[in-house]
Amino acid sequence: MRAANSPTGLHPTVLLWLAVGWIGYAVLPWYGLDDNFFLLGWLTDGYPLNDDVAPALFLNLQGQKLWLAPFAILLALPLLLYGRPKNDPLFGKLLMIVGALGMAWFFMQGFGIGLRGWRFEWLNLLFGKLDDRQFGMGYGALLTVTAFLFMFCIGLAARGAVGGDVFVVSSIGFVIGTVGVFIFMPVLQMLANALITPEGNYSLGSFISKIFSERLWSLGCFTGTRCGVALNSLFLAILVGVLTTLLGLVFALVATRTGFKYGKLLRALTVLPIITPPFVIGLAIILLFGLSGAVTQFVSGVFGIQPTRWVYGLPGLLIAQILAFTPIAFLVLIGVVEGVSPSMEEASQTLRANRWQTFWNVSLPLMRPGLANAFLLGFIESMADFGNPLVLGGNFDVLSTEIFFAIVGAQNDPAQAAVLAIVLLFFTLGAFYAQRFWLGRKSYTTMSGKGDAGVHPRLPAALEKILFIVAGFWALFTVFVYATIFYGSVVTRWGIDHSLTLDHYVKSFSIGRTEHGIHFSGAAWSSFWTTIEIALISAPLTAAIGLITAYLLVRQHFKGKEAFEFGTMLSFAIPGTVIGVAYVIAFNVPPIELTGTGIILVLSFIFRNMPVGVRAGIASMSQIDKSLDESSLTLGANSWQTFRKVILPLLRPAILAALVYSFVRAMTAISAIIFLVSARYDMSTSYIVGRVENNEYGIAIAYSTVLIVVMLIVIGLMQLIVGSRRIGRRGVESDQMQSRTNVSSPVVQPSGAG
Amino acid sequence: MISRKLLLAASVAFGALSTTTIARADSVTLYCSADEAWCQQLARGFEQDTGITVDMTRKSSGETFAQVKAESANPKGDVWWGGTGDPHLQAAAEDLTEVYADSPMRAELYDWAIKQAEASGNRTIGVYSGALGFGYNKDLIAKNNLPEPKCWADLIKPEYKGHIQVANPNSSGTAYTMLATLVQLMGEDKAFDYLKALHKNINQYTKSGSAPIKAAGLGETTIGIVFLHDAVAQTVAGFPIEPIAPCEGTGYEIGSMSLIKGARNPEEAKKFYDWVLQAKVQEKAAEVNSFQIPSNKNAKVSDKVPDISKIKLIDYDFKKYGSSEERKRLLSKWDNDVASLPQ
């Protein structure tokens, strides 16, 4: 009684994409426009005949850009499928060929023809000089190449890939396509720079001498001079990884195992570093512990000790990064500590182990995956951190800032930047794999999904005391630092003039009244609104692509899934500076010309934050019984309908979490952004950096405080929305689902501060 | 089907942002390498006077040079104003900027501004200049019972150990100016002996050129070697900073301006070029705490601007020391002979 699809006419999905392809080729302007496409100004600028706004078809008909003409032929071919069913062998084959040829030709013409004719000398030799040029691709081109991509995927599905599921194959194709274009292509282009000598030739020798140079690997700090940049970074990252993991564990134990009543408060503290703009903690540390810092002065006044600049370099960096990243370790570990099955610990006790022995031999080993994960996060965060080393580094150079200065400094050496980037990538990916290897051998599953009636035993009393002392001290310290930040924003000039004032807020965020109505006259408004706009646009896109990827990873099986997973998680290990430089290099010239636009900011956010969405999606999707999708499929819904009607509604908490995280991270990112902002699209963080550079700490901190408040409001709203929506499931279960979503989302927090 | 939705969402999103910067009517894209407030003042002032919209990006001269170079195949900027002269000269040498020899404002400019233009084949021009020097934090000097430094020679005295900050010449044009100045002042060998001695007193080589005096302002270091106008700005801002022009004489920078080659708005760029060289525009710099010496002879100078007549200036050879080869040679020598020493 299920309606059978009758093969009359053209298969509807093919028809759809064919139409899209033709609209791209024959209706919309092929190349990028000067003005906003959606203002429709191009319709009155001589469309469709004027060169600037003409669709490809009209260009071709006027004898221009003839290299676009093959698209017309390719777009005509699918018409041959009229009246053929999906299982006709020609159906799949033809669509695959058309799609593949279309994409191949698209990229060949895109990269082969540049601003000044042929891009490569051999093309000149082969075809003679080309007296025409390419512009950046526009909406027409975008639609057409998308249509080819999906036609290829439909063809692949018709040939039986992934159970013949068009939605799944198309999603895979879409994710691979976008990740390929927006992560792999730019990063590879940038890394290729590592081989380029200052004279512009490619040379392996100069690369090797650079990568093994003293500047990176010197052990000088043991003999009185300085250590290499790479070793500095490695050393710092390991220290930060270990210390944040330990502190995170302390907090997690305090919150869950000691009868501590204010666990919620602790959890609230954990959002602070996520919403704290970069630089701010570093600044606060200077204001407190610098040579003229409040604490330094106080101590030297009381004890008569000569103040020093001890905070600049490793000690200051350690303090700042531990402050910033401990909450992340806490978030990871609290889930793990709660996840250790109490019955295991009870079993241990009935086997005559005392509390210490139980903790040491059972509880702690069972937390190993969490510990490894927390370490990895601390390690990568520290490696990628850009803001703190910039203000606190002193003479302790680290890779992330060196990359930045290799590009922007007077030395201007992209090859050196690429080499440093390779070393940085090597470290982060190495940590990634080391963690997998370490965890690979044992099973740590303690959650069976069945109820566990046990109760966690109390910790040894001595341990409990130590935990309280450490946690209490550190929590106070955190509060102190944040209080300092706030105080810094309301005094005239920190360290010089401590009279209270709201000047900094007024200067940045004043609202005036003119005859035209309200006028946002504060200096910060422009970058503030841009930031909000970009963050609001990129958040849903990030969540969408992240969740689709998570769906593919959790629910589908296909060849090359491991490589697919690696590819989508790669941007997690790539520091922002690297992405920023790579985007500038890759997207400044046709075929993809995006520098100076807001799109490039949105894209960089989407692909840098994508792992957040993926992790959040994976975490909560694993909580949804697979039989739900299967029952939907056997009830006749296709996989898209299943995704939309069953999975998405159940993922609501994860979606919101992903939305908020990507929003917040878009507002606090700096390292990639600093390369990508432009006159029209300046972002808050880069504006704040400018203020810091100018010694205008008051404004920088005031602005940061406003951002923190805005993000707190956003997060609070999310909690309200999530909290009020009860899914009709047993209460406990949905509670668990939420808390676990919260825990797992920031697992990919890293590279954020960077 | 999902893809259709995604596409829709994507295109809506992209649409909101897709205002690329290709030749809009009556606008000019300014890359500004000076202080934010100064850049804003110029941009808004030009808009007011001419009605031409200014899209301004503020980045340091090094960053801007990197950007101009990266964008050379498809320039986005029109005019690059400010920042130390070397990157401008470098850009000129690499053919990234446009020749403009017949500006009507040339006649009103000081010789040093014109010389800068000539050194670059008229691809750049001087818009302000500033002498190198240092500044110290009066409070810290008093607190530590240190003598007030007056000369380059004072800075290598052992009592200043750990009290001096200067930028790393690899990343900062200011510090490179110091390097080149000392070489011209003392001769190369002696200059490097001096730098080695100075190295022992340095507490940090910063990345950015003006960071040392800002640190001194906040009391994070006692002495910072910087351009004098940066030191003056700190004093004016209320920090206890005393600017010093070294007694032996010193070098200087010429803040420059270049038109970017292949600009999308060449006409508007030239309009800005001529407008910004006027005396009445240059005079206003002091209003935003920028105390460089204007290049227009008719510009009235604020009393806070260091009196250039009282500073011993060396005859700085911008052509030689701005060239890539000389720069590379000196920097690598500094790296090998100075930076690698223990402190």
Add this chain to the structure above:
Amino acid sequence: MNEIRSNAASVKFENVTKRYGSFTAVNNVSLDIEAGKLVTLLGPSGCGKTTTLRMIAGLEMASEGKILIGGKDVTRLPATDRDVSMVFQSYALFPHMTVMENVEYGLRFSGVPKKDIPQKAQAGLDLVGLANFGHRLPSELSGGQQQRVAVARALVLEPQVLLFDEPLSNLDAKLRRHVREEIREIQQNLGLTVVYVTHDQEEALAVSDRIVVMNNAVIAQDGTPRDLYEAPANAFVADFIGEANIFDCEIEAVSGGIATVTLGPVTLKLPARGQSPGKAKLAARPRRIEVAKARTPNTLPGKIAKSTYVGSHAEYVVSTDRGEIFIISQDVDHVHAPDTEVGVAFARSGPVLIGA
């Protein structure tokens, strides 16, 4: 239009194999399920029964072979496009939809006119006795009720084949018996083709028209419940369905379909079931063996090792030189004490020859 009808169709497997990497879950299985019958796939965990079921549903794709439903080749068709519904072990009710929405769900994708959907869904709920529960959320129902919603949701689509994957395993023992009778009743009333997976042999025997016993990725035996119980094809089936004592024996001769079997001192005449003379195995249910006096002719000598009186009957474990034998005796008046010397006698009908 608004009552539930049947579109029962047959299911046919032709040499179907399913591999996961190097692991073979289902190995060269051929199977024929007539329309309108309830067929059970029975076997221990990991035997391939669930994989087989999921291949009918289209949730797994066969690596080799052909699957036909109603004579149409559906081997490459995904679940969405097959006219098959399935009731899951966990019920898989959508927690964010009401009972009614759950039942309507499949109808919305099956080309049923929009206006007919509510009535049709209501008919489904009526059929399973949940007429007034439409507005509730699944979490507000008991396990048995959830189970019925899952059945209703599958039924309203009037599928060619209805699949059940261990549908009763989450219910308590009493409810289990009740629900399985209901399922059987609905199946017979509507004449549905049902394929039913379980690892519970009692459940299988109770509801099935036919049982397919699977073991190690292949079909061990395929027959009516009585066939399987009375005439297991091999030791595995004999042991898996009910309990059985398995003996090594010798077939002396076969004539006229009757084999002469020796088992030590015991000689039996049994249906040969295709066996030829030589070594063979004999399966005997505990109730088909009797405890006789020691040294009775044609008995195996043994000694009572364990003796348990359980009210309705007595259970013995007798040790013999052929191993320990488990016997259930109806004679509760004379319970043998441990260590009593006895003879083990075989009932005339009951013991069956199975392949060696």
